[in-house]
Amino acid sequence: MERIFSGIQPTGDLHLGNYLGALRNWVKLQSEYECLYCVVDLHAITVWQEPDELRANTREVTAGLIAAGLNPDTNIIFNQSQVPAHAQLAWIFNCVARLGWLNRMTQFKEKAGKNRENASVGLYAYPNLMAADILAYKATHVPVGEDQKQHLELSRDIAQKFNNDYKVDFFPQPEPLILGPATRVMSLRDGTAKMSKSDPSENSRINMTDGPDAIAKKIRRAKTDPDPLPETPKGLESRPEAANLVGIYAALAGKTPEEVCNEHAGAQFSAFKEALTEVAVEVLGPIGGEMTRLTADPAYLDKILAGGADQARAIADPILAEIYEIVGFLTPA
Numbered sequence: 001m002e003r004i005f006s007g008i009q010p011t012g013d014l015h016l017g018n019y020l021g022a023l024r025n026w027v028k029l030q031s032e033y034e035c036l037y038c039v040v041d042l043h044a045i046t047v048w049q050e051p052d053e054l055r056a057n058t059r060e061v062t063a064g065l066i067a068a069g070l071n072p073d074t075n076i077i078f079n080q081s082q083v084p085a086h087a088q089l090a091w092i093f094n095c096v097a098r099l100g101w102l103n104r105m106t107q108f109k110e111k112a113g114k115n116r117e118n119a120s121v122g123l124y125a126y127p128n129l130m131a132a133d134i135l136a137y138k139a140t141h142v143p144v145g146e147d148q149k150q151h152l153e154l155s156r157d158i159a160q161k162f163n164n165d166y167k168v169d170f171f172p173q174p175e176p177l178i179l180g181p182a183t184r185v186m187s188l189r190d191g192t193a194k195m196s197k198s199d200p201s202e203n204s205r206i207n208m209t210d211g212p213d214a215i216a217k218k219i220r221r222a223k224t225d226p227d228p229l230p231e232t233p234k235g236l237e238s239r240p241e242a243a244n245l246v247g248i249y250a251a252l253a254g255k256t257p258e259e260v261c262n263e264h265a266g267a268q269f270s271a272f273k274e275a276l277t278e279v280a281v282e283v284l285g286p287i288g289g290e291m292t293r294l295t296a297d298p299a300y301l302d303k304i305l306a307g308g309a310d311q312a313r314a315i316a317d318p319i320l321a322e323i324y325e326i327v328g329f330l331t332p333a
């Protein structure tokens with residue numbers, strides 16, 4: 001049985017990078033697999049979160065998942081903290097994973113920065129929790145972006161070491177699902193940096209709730225170079241900003257970068273930006289509207305999350321019970 005698990009952090013505004021890099025792919029997978037999509041609030045608190053903002057962001061991301069096209073009746077959509085198995089299995093994995101493995105994680109080094117001594121222990125153990133997310137459901141496939149590949153590798157190592165240590169053939173090796181081209185959306189201000197909610201410049205990203213005016217303004221201000229569009233994507237090499245805009249256009253219009261270059265060859269970026277604005281508004285407009293509508297109904301979102309958590313627990317609890325048995329924990333008879 002093939003089962004998908006993926007997670008998204010509830011840390012503020014969803015943007016075009018989240019949509020094209022993750023959510024849109026999740027929507028495509030929903031008809032092919034049994035899917036669990038988790039708003040990872042336990043992961044979020046590895047760095048400080050204001051409680052009221054965490055609550056609001058958890059609901060907003062949930063609204064984003066549904067607005068992007070995930071059907072809450074056929075997918076399991078829930079927030080991590082409502083399913084205790086994640087934290088319970090993460091503890092066991094804290095005892096399976098080795099310090100040496102975690103020391104190699106590049107994301108921890110980036111996020112902790114120079115002030116490593118002051119990073120939370122949770123930030124360090126973050127990948128073990130991610131392994132627990134996936135393996136608590138024995139998920140077989142995990143859609144992840146480039147930046148999470150190393151963490152998924154670690155999940156595979158943990159699964160294998162658990163199986164070896166306890167001499168069982170229990171956990172599957174979860175496979176990465178890397179989907180489609182142009183999934184890496186870069187900042188509109190710097191074509192070499194990923195589009196990110198932590199970028200201080202609002203103009204660096206298009207948020208999923210941005211209206212037509214904001215979208216138009218940000219695209220107009222997006223950095224480019226003075227050259228026109230080339231005839232083929234080859235002509236975009238060493239032009240990161242131009243390549244990014246072509247990539248975004250292609251992803252939004254469902255075309256290849258070749259087709260986009262072909263159609264717009266010789267055009268100035270001022271004209272191309274207008275075309276890009278049009279397709280961005282066409283795709284994001286309805287999604288942003290739906291997100292705003294859903295966010296205004298927290299009771300509905302809470303009901304979706306509670307129902308999703310019930311379904312998630314129904315899968316994870318029996319698996320966790322088997323794990324407890326394997327590890328040698330006594331449980332009520």
Ligand code: TRP
Pocket residue numbers: 005006007008009040043129130133134142143144148151
């Ligand atoms: N670490 C992922 C991110 O920051 C989110 C995540 C948590 C996740 N648990 C996961 C992704 C399990 C895939 C599978 O993007």
